[in-house]
Amino acid sequence: MTPAAGKPFHPKRPHRKSRAGCRNCKTRKVKCDEGRPTCRTCTARNESCVYMAVSRRASPPSPPSPPSPASAASSPGKEPASTLVPIVARHAAAATVPQQPLFIPSGHSELDMRLLWFYSTVTYTSFSTGALQQRSVDVVLKVDVVQHAFANPFLMNCILGLSAQHINHLGLENMGISKSHEIYYRAMAFETYRKAVAAAEPATFPAMLATALLLCGLATHVFRGDEAVPLSIMDWMMLWKGIGAIIEVTKFPRLVKSGIARLIFRPEVDFDASSRCLPSYLLFMLSSIKEGDPEFPLVPRYYKALQYLGSLYRELRNGFSQMLLLRIVTFVTYLDKPFIENARERRPRALIILAHYLVFAKFRVKTCWWMEGMSDHEIPNISRFLGPEWAHLLRVPMAALLLDDDKDIARLLLDDPSWDVPTKMEDEPLTLDDERTLAIRAARGEDVTAGVDAYQDGKIGIC
Incomplete structure (x- = not known):
């Protein structure tokens, strides 16, 4: 009897090629599950997972992203229809303006990513000082803090709320961020942060320290507009002291290892x-x-x-x-x-x-x-x-x-x-950083080509 005799025929299961797989899987010629931000294979091998850019024409349409834990089940109100905000590539050889965000991680909305982009391009500079070339703390604010935010929703909520507040403060209507968005993210930031403080999990201490710092900026809404409250500076000072309280219960080597320690630098006083x-x-x-x-x-x-x-x-x-x-x-x-x-x-x-x-x-x-x-x-x-x-x-x-x-x-x-x-x-430039200036202009829908040329010609000052 032949092997096929007496056995039902099963057609070959169709196989979907992984055209958008990560670089490591393509090199090994294995199928990639395309998990974001890290595929299962790279996670198992403890390798850095990098995806290559895929043209929109070749990519299949992606399903809408589910709302993020940071923005709860649904964002307040109806999200305004707006185009993605362009950003000028800092070291681009030509004046190209890619669209942001490049992708939307699982568990986050397009609105989350738009706010996160604005934070990592503009808002982070609010907590950094010194000439741009010398600001090592910028790496902490743009990379380390964001990495901790993806693992700790209370920090992500704080970043998104601060970014929304900054956008509304600048009057960037093209960003499509309403006052209700700002209030919502801010409320979520304080609520989730209080829960994190109550839980006091050692693994979250670096994220809690970063959140304590950013909350000092987020909480200043009580000094302006309809939300202003007399003598709010007393409660604001207590927020600042919360930074010290977290440091007291955290072993400093843990903060150094996490990369967050550089955020707490203070100049000496004579x-x-x-x-x-x-x-x-x-x-x-x-x-x-x-x-x-x-x-x-x-x-x-x-x-x-x-x-x-x-x-x-x-x-x-x-x-x-x-x-x-x-x-x-x-x-x-x-x-x-x-x-x-x-x-x-x-x-x-x-x-x-x-x-x-x-x-x-x-x-x-x-x-x-x-x-x-x-x-x-x-x-x-x-x-x-x-x-x-x-x-x-x-x-x-x-x-x-x-x-x-x-x-x-x-x-x-x-x-x-x-x-x-x-x-x-007298000759010290007092203008905004070139990257921040161009990003704000782009968010307003202005032509940024001249700004890129000025940056490449060295005409834009860095403060």
Whole structure:
């Protein structure tokens, strides 16, 4: 009897070739399951999975992506119909404008990827300082933080919410991000972060640290618009202290290994030199407290906060430098928890110190977009709360509200009408980074070809 005799005939099962497989599988000539971001074969072999670009004409139509955990079952409201935002390739030889996102990972929506693209192109720079060529922290913000975000939904929610807030702050209507999107992602960020803090899983500590930093920018909506709340700076300071709390429970080598540790750099403070730069009336505010006064035991605490404030005065004498920006942004992290508690108790001298810090936060040249409007909102609130009795110590903060020019604000702070920007800084470019500028222009639907040419010709400054 032949082998075929007595056996039913089975036609050969059709085989679908893996035309869009990863590079490793194609090299080995094995079938790739095309799993994203890593196929099963590369996962088993612990190899980096890289997919080659496939033309749209040759690719089969892909099914719509399911909503992501970060954006829940459905995004708020109906997602606006908008074209994908173009981005200028940074080192492209020609002025090509590929579309973003290039692909949508499983579990995420097109809206998620659009926001993630904007973060990795524009928003991340809000937490980085220094010349672009020297900013090693950018790799952490653009790569390490994003990698942790895909594994930790609370960090992804924070990134998407911050990006949505930034887009609306810039008025980029072409991005198709509504206010409801911003509110939704922000609410999800805080809710999922609270759950992560309650769980306190050691594996999530690096992502929690990155989230704690980004939340300080995300939470500034309370200083602007319809969502503004008086004296919100007290709660905002507690968010900053949350960074220290996470560091305390995390073994530092774990943070170093994760790549996140570079996000928590703070410049040193020369206390003696900073003390000499303080206005005399602020020092007198403390020296006038006599023994027996209820606040006399708090004098050392207030003086330490003034020394940190003095580092801002000292740095300002050197002009509007990147170091000044770094000191302004990180100022709250230096304040100890007892001082913050005194401020939350609405103690006058603590509020006066904060009011003077807010004058520095008013600078427009170097401060972050998420700090804009904070000073104009909170200085009047502090003044109204303290009343006429303390008005003489709020003269400078109140006068700063009437000024818009950075040079005039600096002269007010330094009490020097003749002060000017140091000559060595006159030629410092104060424009946005070339990549960020082009991305914003592209998001607005502007022609970016001229911008690419200017970048290639070296005409665009990097701040």
